[in-house]
């Protein structure tokens with residue numbers, strides 16, 4: 344049975360665009376300023392987390408909200424400079440899929456752990472901001488992935504029930520968030536931060552090497568095959 348309407352929820356970093364190296368270099372520069380070590384393993388472990396959780400993991404488990412915000416802001420300032428310098432390119436298949444969903448009348452939203460300023464920069468610089476009916480950033484939620492809040496707000500923003508949405512993700516925490524929200528999920532390994540098997544174990548319905556492999560028909564099938572989960576009440580807007 345075809346489900347209509349369906350909705351699409353996009354992670355950004357590693358799914359729509361790849362700026363992982365800019366994130367790595369920004370954390371490395373901040374850590375150097377603080378006299379702390381920062382390794383590729385630290386980066387892999389915290390990939391996809393929100394800044395407060397990363398700051399507590401890297402620097403001080405007891406860091407208060409103000410310290411987390413301040414260090415997070417420093418890191419993002421460095422990161423944005425690097426994106427401006429190096430730009431952000433769309434990953435393979437992304438532009439075609441965004442256009443195909445739009446042409447099919449399927450609403451799309453962004454659900455990202457990134458701060459609002461980064462999303463505006465990235466989506467603007469890559470010229471895709473107009474595809475999205477809702478953009479939910481890490482600043483708009485109280486709980487980061489693997490909590491489903493960011494995707495539940497994205498689904499609410501485009502007016503589609505969570506279990507009628509499909510999430511595109513590249514990170515384990517993001518796949519877990521999709522499953523916790525009752526959404527179908529396609530994981531992509533193109534940038535390669537998480538092995539396919541781990542993404543499958545986390546609950547991805549399908550793992551692809553590149554989004555160029557994905558078709559709208561397949562997305563419709565996966566949403567239709569999604570176990571009928573109880574409808575989550577969309578969270579109300581904060582403030």
Ligand SMILES: [Mg+2]
Pocket residue numbers: 354355356357358391512513514517
């Ligand atoms: Mg990601």
